[in-house]
Amino acid sequence: MSESPLLPPLPHAPEVLIECPRFSFVKRRADGSVDFVSPVPCPYNYGSIPGLMSGDGDPLDAVVLGSRLSRGQCVRVEVVAVLGFVDSGMPDPKVICAAQPMSGLERAGLEAFFRVYAFFKRGLHLVRGNSTDTRFTGWLPVPRAAEATVRPAP
Template sequence: MSEPLLLPLLPREPEVVIECPRFSFVKRRADGSVDFVAPLPCPYNYGSIPGLMSDDGDPLDAVVLGARLPRGQRVRVPVVAVLGFIDSGRGDPKVICSLGELSDTERLGLESFFRVYAFFKRGLHLVRGNVTDTRFTGWLPVTSASFAS
């Protein structure tokens, strides 16, 4: 199966709407409805970038590193990396935003989190009768061509 990881052109500092504050157990959709309750808290602020869409038809996901932010807060933080992810057979990359460059420890933490996240999402998709192809695919290249001018 080809991996449809199409990434729209990104602003260098996108506006991210926080949907799941750091350490939250509740994963929400962009509209605020509950998607699922996780068995482990999310160690990151998780949200989306309004106006940019993923291949899965949802707003483009973003992770904001740093202190816990309240649900609904809108922040502008520079893009430092993009993590490749397939969710239910569709491209669902994660834009990683931070005030500083990613350390090796942060990169490893993100990889580990999204591998575990994929494992639990596959189970959720199985229960819901969805396509179960859900996985971390690696880091996507971020170059000057990745950004809107």
């Protein structure tokens, strides 16, 4: 299953709202409610891109690589990749943002993290009685939005 047709076009550097700072155990939704409590801390800043929706009907998830950011902070960071993910049977891609290109080690770390994350989310969905089809699906192409061209005034 390929989620790329369901991804909206992405700006080069979207604004990301941080919902779960790096090393947090609690993943919150954009409204502040608790979505998931992890047995291990999240090694990334996790949030969403306000105004862009994912296939699951929630704001499009984003991961911001780099140092720890504050919950509620909005940052504008370049899109470097898109990670394919299915959560409870619904496409739920993760937009990866960073100030510089991803290294091979960062790429491998993201894959490992989201495979483990999927394992724990499947357990949570099983307890909640939801579909347990939750998994990392690979790397997706980045659908780019047409960037506005600024023309000098005549």
